[in-house]
Amino acid sequence: MESLRLICFLSLCLMPLAVTSQQEHTDLIEVAALRTIAKSWNIRIWNDSIDPCMKGSPWLDKDANPGIACRCSANTCHITKLKVYALDAVGQIPIELFNLTELRDLNLDQNVLSGPIPAEIGKLSKMEYLSLGINNLSSSVPPELGNLTLLKSLSFSANKVSGPIPRELGNLTSLEQLYIDSSGVMGDIPQELGKLKNLQILWASDNLFTGQLPEFFGTLLNLKDLRIQGTRLEGPIPRSFSALTKLQNLRIGDLTMVDSTLHFVENLTQLSILSLRNCRVTGTLPKQLGNFPDLIYLDLSFNKLTGPIPSSFQNFKSLQFLYLGSNNLSGDLPSNILTPSLTTLDVSFNQITGSLPVNYDKQRLSINLIGTSMDASYLKDSRATEEILSCLQTDSSCRSQDVALVDSSFSVNCGGAEQISASGIVFSDDSEVLEAASFYVDSQHQWLVSNTGLYISNPSGPKYIAETDSQILGTLDSELYKTARISPSSLRYYALGMKEGKYTVELHFAEIVLDDNSESWKGLGKRMFDVYIQGKRVLQDFNIQEEARGSKRAMIKSFEANVTDGIIDIHFFWAGRGTCCIPLQGTYGPLVSAIHVSQGNYAPNYDSSNGHKQTGTLIGVVVGCSAGLLILASVLYLWWKKDKMNHTWAQVDSPRKV
Structure with a gap:
């Protein structure tokens, strides 16, 4: 009996040990790695008093x-997924992370991680999904990424890496998605990427590549989404692209040196988005495009296309946005081009003639036809006249009697209400709502603003004015900078009826959309655009934040312009550069706060027909003179005081310069 009791006692005592020995537990090396990662980034991944892979733990939830996620076998669990997404994790990637050798999914997107991508990443040979996008990672891309041959998706977009794309990425033959836009890679695109036959998505915009657009892209027959804009690649678009018949979204832009044609596009009938903007495309518009059943967005603007718009463009079943502006197209606009689905039509700056279709005012349509010879009598509210529209045509001028040359200054508060600056300049109201292809002529016919472009996939909808309630630093005119015109493509201002002579053009900027918080991924956005005055590029890859040394800080860029035809043309143009999607999709393109144009030594006479503007200028002269006398008095006072203050020097400058 005693023996039986002892056996029973031992059984009860040893039972917990047996249960414990059968419980699943996480590999201790991986537990230590998690602790190091959490400490390095100052985040809490899991409750470290509990085994990370304990079933039912909240950190194991798929969302x-x-x-984390775990996979267990023979009582040992391994971490197969690590997600630290948009948590503003700061620091470098610790080497200990690469002890998680069973990882299949690593998502570190949208943080502020810095330093290099360690070469040890090549140890994670079971990885299928690797996301490092929107961080501050730097140095070159390690060739060891080529060891991850099971990868299906790779992203290191929106970082600060440098150097070429490693040839070893050609080893990733299982890859279906590759996101390297705005990453910083540069140089030639390696031929080895032609081995990525399973690739479906390739985003490579906003990188300084060299050489021609690769012919071998035409062998990646599974591509559905290809985006290469703002790269400085040379044309032409290879005819081999005609084999990419699965393409649904094709965006190529800003090719240089060599012309392209549209022959390759004729078989790409599954396209829903086709943008070949600013690609030096020549020839005529293919009539086959009109039969593409799923095409929603077509942008062929800023090219060298000739000939008429095909009558087949009246057959579009799904097209909503049609951009053909800034080409050499001619002939009448097809009478039935306004299909039921069409909402936006841009034919500006072409030799297009004819009239707007009779159903123009019966459907909600934004249309831009400046710089054409079309009949403008259908336009509502008498916003524009045919004289103004025709004088903006290529090779035309505004020197006729229809547009009097009476002005020698022009000031506008871009996107905002009328403002009078601290120096007395009246900045005209420019709060009119613009659309995806539209223009507005002010009530006095003194200036015109034109916008073309669509923020595709913008969750905030089509907004072309930016606003802020924050105080703007570095200026006495904070209110002037609290609104701004923005555009996803082309924003153009024209001062009309300007007297001949030399002018000073002052462009006012303050970045009021992008943040500059260095401790958040939301502060990693980068806006870049070009500026042309009188057709000459005066700014390239202009970055407001960088120039002003921060967001919500005012700055002024000044240029000289010569007027011989009555017009000052100020063009803000997106050339595919800068980030696209920080902090939201569709955050890119030109932004301008205000414009002031004046002629040197201008002393106006009061004109009752233009009294408001002349009065504003006169106020500016009076206030400016008063300010000058005050500054002069201050200088004389400081000069008088300096002998009594050990020759102390005081810097004196105009209060509006920053």
């Missing part, structure tokens, strides 16, 4: 962030 948990931060979160």
Whole structure:
């Protein structure tokens, strides 16, 4: 009996040990790695008093962030997924992370991680999904990424890496998605990428590549989404692209040196988005495009296309946005081009003639036809006259009697209400709502603003004015900078009826959309655009934040312009550069706060027909003179005081310069 009791006692005592020995537990090396990662980034991934892979733990939920996933076998669990997404994690990637050798999914997107991508990443040979996008990672891309041959998706977009794309990425033959836009890679695109036959998505915009657009892209027959804009690649678009018949979204832009044609596009009938903007495309418009059943967005603007718009463009079933502006197209606009689905039509700056279709005012349509010879009598509210529209045509001028040359200054508060600056300049109201292809002529016919472009996939909808309630630093005119015109493509201002002579053009900027918080991924956005005055590029890859040394800080850029035809043309143009999607999709393109144009030594006479503007200028002269006398008095006072203050020097400058 005693023996039986002892056996029973031992059984009860040893039972917990047996249960414990059968419980699943996480590999201790991986537990230590998690602790190091959490400490390095100052985040709490899991409750470290509990085994990370304990079933039912909240951090194992598929939507948990931060979160992990585990796979268990023979009582040992390995971490297969690590997600630290948009948590503003700061620091470098610790080497210990690469002890998680069973990882299949690593998502570190949208943080502020810095330093290099360690070469040890090549140890994660089971990885299928690797996301490092929108961080501050630097140095070159390690060739060891080529060891991850099971990868299906790779992203290191929107970082600060440098150097070429490693040839070893050609080893990733299982890859279906590759996101390297705005990453910083440069140089030739390696031929080895032609081995990525399973690739479906390739985003490579906003990188300084060299050489021609690769012919071998035409062999990646599974591509559905290809985006290469703002790269400085040379044309032409290879005819081999005609084999990419699965393409649904094709965006190529800003090619240089060599012309292209549209022959390759005729078989790409599954396209829903086709943008070949600013690609030096020549020839005529293919009539086959009109039969593409799923095409929603077509942008062929800023090219060298000739000939008429095909009558087949009246057959579009799904097209909503049609951009053909800034080409050499001619002939009448097809009478039935306004299909039921069409909402936006841009034919500006072409030799297009004819009239707007009779159903123009019966459907909600934004249309831009400046710089054409079309009949403008259908336009509502008498916003424009045919004389103004025709004088903006290529090779035309505004020197006729229809547009009097009476002005020698022009000031506008871009996107905002009328403002009078601290120096007395009246900045005209420019709060009119513009659309995806539209223009507005002010009530006095003294200036015109034109916008073309669509923020595709913008969750905030089509907005072309930016606003802020924040105080703007570095200026006495904070209110002037609290609104701004923005555009996803082309924003153009024309001062009309300007007297001949030399002018000073002052462009006012303050970045009021992008943040500059260095401790958040939301502060990693980068806006870049070009500026042309009188057709000459005066700014390239202009970055407001960089120039002003921060967001919500005012700055002024000044240029000289010569007027011989009555017009000052100020063009803000997106050339595919800068980030696209920080902090939101569709955050890119030109932004301008205000414009002031004046002729040197201008002393106006009061004109009752233009009294408001002349009065504003006169106020500016009076206030400016008063300010000058005040500054002069201050200088004389400081000069008088300096002998009594050990020759102390005081810097004196105009208060509006920053």
